[in-house]
Amino acid sequence: MSIRLLVLFLFVALPLATANAAWPERPVQIIVPFAAGGGTDVTARLLARFLDKHTGGRGVVVVNRPGAGGEIGMAAGADAAPDGTVLTILNTPNVLTIPIERAARFRLDRFVPLANLVDDPGTLSVRSDSPIGSVQALVEAMRARPGMVTYGTAGVGSAGHIAMLLLGSVAGVTAEHIPYNGSSAVATALLGGHITVATANFGEAIGFAQGGTDASGARWRILGVMAPERMASHPDIPTFAEAGFPVQTGSLRGLGAPRATPPEIVAEIMHALDAVMADPEYRAAMEAATQAIRYVKGDEYAQLLGGMDAQLRALWATTPWNR
Template sequence: MTRTPRRAALKTLALVATGLAMPRLARAAWPDHPVTLVVPFAAGGGNDVTARTLGQFLERELGQPFVIQNRPGAGGEVGINAVADARPGGYTYGILNTPGLVTIPIERNPRWSLDSFTFVASLVEDPAVIAVHPESGIRDVAGLLAAARKDPDGVTIAAQGRGSTSFLSVRMLEMAAEVSFSTVIYNALPQGVVALAQRQVVGTAANLGEALVMSAGQPWRMLGVMAEERSAMAPDLPTFREQGLDISIGSLRGFVGPRGIPPEVTARISAAIDKVSRDPEYIALCARTQQPLKVVVGEPYAASLRAQDMRFRAMWARKPWM
């Protein structure tokens, strides 16, 4: 009689201990099935190329497929929603990029904020450039500004949508140099490339990596890169800072998950990304596909996004872009 309760108690404790251990075992086994990698834009763009390049190396490193899911719409908001709303088990991430990740909550009220995510690592930073037609007579940034001052609002520059990197780079140049341009909005960079080739616009703003790919063989003269230092992709192209304007803006693509992912899962995916980023094969492939690497893992990446948030909020307060 006295042994039965004791045995029952021991059995109960054993079951409890097993139950407590099961989640740890499940977490330790991550990943045990395919991982979804959301891209908030259509196939073929910069985010898509980054996702597919990294995905194949992570699959090799972690032993599970990384399935690319393109979720375009609303300037990236549809895809960002999909990541923010995902279960935080470590099986849904996104290749999310600035400025949209930072500026959409400034422009409107989405159902997420920067606090809604787990920021694993930045991957690629593609700085902005402005290009003109070689027959325009404009040879540098000073020439572009002189044209704008001579004909206020008469210098047309193609951009890819309000709130995009290209649009905000033009706005940033206007504010820094105290000039005005007529910004012509296109849905995608190829339309801006054609518009410039046909002399429908004076200039086109774009990300450097995408511009190098899509403008190949086109009559383009890049005036400068909006980065803190020259890009290895175009080492002969001077920065705007070298030309007297302290302007830095680009598209920072990162590996982001929903808030609440178990720390041990985040640690493992972070380590895998760090290892892949040092793989010579991966580095060479990114160079061939015009993806300027900027791999920063964990909190420093999140801190850089918070700094951008402050900068764009100050910019919005001075001159809203929507």
Template sequence: MTTHAFTRRTLLAAAGLSLAAPAVLRAQTYPSRPIELYVGFAPGGGTDITARTFAKFLETELGGSVLVVNKPGASGEIALAQVARAEPDGHTLGITNMPGFVTIPIERKAQYRLDDFHLVANLVADSSAFSVAPDSPIRTVEDLVKAAKARPGQITFGSTGVGTDDHLALVLFEDATGTKLNHIAFRGAGPLATALVGKHVDVAGLNVGEAVPQGANLRIVAQAGATRSRFAPGVPTFRELEIGIEMGSERGLVAPRGLDPRIAERLARAVAKVFETPDFLARIEQQYTEAAYRPGPAWRDGIAAADARFRTLWQSHPWSSS
């Protein structure tokens, strides 16, 4: 080998090392500033509470601050778009909410695509449910069906946004029962629960984990889990009532696409450690929510299956007009 060739190769190798060094340093010092965790709904709802609980434990594992940022609107699209546009340096994360995460790009020209994100992990699951005011004349699902058929389009149903799990539960309910309700979208579960208590809506689509803490302020008439919830064992499932609805909210953690593999690995390990923490699991249970940890690759398979399922539903029941 000539001296010239050796020198050139040495210089190229040194250049490669100098380019790699900043990336290695960024991964070693991550997080180097507060992490922003975006939530697409108003404070006080299930997604917001999950995010705030998770953020505290993630801080411990990563050794840095995690700040929850609420950007409500468009069924969560505004917050997700903010994450999709952010630098993929691990300092901007987002909480997704199924099925809205996959249904928004199906129903409209969205500000993000599913492949704009690095999927970190799914965190929790929470079944959809229909609730009414304590003194509502609607005491059962049968009462709701009768009232809706007697007054088509007049019974009001509040959801946390078009394409959310509670809205799609309504779409499936209307199809299964031959009814039509008046759908009203809210900016989050907190405002929706307030509207139900104030009798501004007849029925609210709140998750079990959002409805149970309301105590005597509301009454759950049915929930859309595969089985009865241990948090509301006296509430029947729609399937028990021979109405074929199964729907719920899954909340996961995403980062912008292109996340440095070293940072991605550190973040994944931190999330896994959170789910090994008894105190965190106890907090989730206190929120009447089921821990449903699935690391990125396994969660990706579930997202793909859900995307296919909801695209099929869209073809037969386009819900944006519901």
């Protein structure tokens, strides 16, 4: 091949090679629609670390965009350029409840649901010096003082808020809702004695329970978990069903891309996620962080979200959570 032909070949082939470069060509952001320090933040940071490992080390960073129960961050993710450089953690129920309750700046159909990553059941907790020592005792306290027991959540329509509404529906009781900007703020409020009960997903609650005491020496005490059976990692924590209140709910944490993301980029992302999920080091890190992996991909993930959306719309019809 002559020098002239070689130069011509390279001139033509270089743009083609660039166009076909594997994802990601540039650093990737993962938006967390909540403040740092909660279970969703942990999910995202572990994912970012191992996505970077399995995509050539171009850089995967977590960006916290809290506010409005997750609306600010999820709207930013939905509005991002559909080029695979911005992905968003999609939390249930927030990604579903926010568009149900108001004219939100995003909808689920503005995302490509890539895959669910974590299934984190709900819990209710009190301070260790609280006279409420069990799920039954909590329900009795709410029944004896309707609307006087206060509970903190990560926001209106959050997993904790929905969990308490479901418990109230099953047990026939009410309590006063105090929304905060993230689960870390809920933990601060509980240990500071500002609320009676804290809602948190299981992984978060375990972390808070292991986090030490406040100035008075009080600790975080988990009353029960809203799972079908006791968690293998902490079999001493009873389920709500054992107390006579069959409430099963919590938070699914998945990953979404802007709706117009090209199929070839989606395929590259899914390939990278498969590699992460098959990595024993990732699985060990998730177990150590009390992050229960539930990997559901593509259409199956979209169908899972669709079923949950129908359930939440039915709950909204009888018990609107923003009133």
